[in-house]
Amino acid sequence: MEIEDEEFGCLGIPTEAQIWKQQAELVQAEYEQVAADLRQARANILKLVDIHAVTARERDQALHLLASYKRDLSAAHVELSALGNRMRGMQMAARQSAENPYPFRETVAVSDPFPSLPMQGPGEAPQSRLCSDGEAGEADGTTGLAETTP
Structure with a gap:
């Protein structure tokens, strides 16, 4: 169809x-x-x-x-x-x-290298001296200024 x-x-x-x-x-x-x-x-x-x-x-x-x-x-x-x-x-x-x-x-404290020196009194000015080779410097092995009496 x-x-x-x-x-x-x-x-x-x-x-x-x-x-x-x-x-x-x-x-x-x-x-x-x-x-x-x-x-x-x-x-x-x-x-x-x-x-x-x-x-x-x-x-x-x-x-x-x-x-x-x-x-x-x-x-x-x-x-x-x-x-x-x-x-x-x-x-x-x-x-x-x-x-x-x-x-x-x-x-x-070191012992005093100068025991024979008299101590300074109150009111006094300290004095110092120069250690020579023959002094206390050779004995204790130090050199230079050391405290001294008036």
């Missing part, structure tokens, strides 16, 4: 010209959509480039500030080490002075 469509006037079947026209309109709409998407993408790219530039500047400033803080921290560490060393030295000296109040022989 053969269907005759002539009596319906080919309802719903487009002609070839109508097909090409519809295809051109679809391509045109697709092109406009792609062009709009491209404009939006380019605008987004420009925004991202600006954001990246600002972020890079902030990063560089932060790195510069970090380097400055590291220098300050290093200087403070050096100062702290110096103070700690000085404090340990003072503690060691205090501990040694508590253990041995006279660490050097020169600080121990």
Whole structure:
């Protein structure tokens, strides 16, 4: 059986010209959509480039500030080490002075090299004389000024 469509006037079947026209309109709409998407993408790219530039500047400033803080921290560490060393030295000296109040022989009282000389009285000015090599200097190993009587 053969269907005759002539009596319906080919309802719903487009002609070839109508097909090409519809295809051109679809391509045109697709092109406009792609062009709009491209404009939006380019605008987004420009925004991202600006954001990246600002972020890079902030990063560089932060790195510069970090380097400055590291220098300050290093200087403070050096100062702290110096103070700690000085404090340990003072503690060691205090501990040694508590253990041995006279660490050097020169600080121990020396006997009077001139016992025969009379002592000076109160209110009298001290006099001193220079020891020669043959006097008390050779006997006790000292030379120089020696306290004498008035």
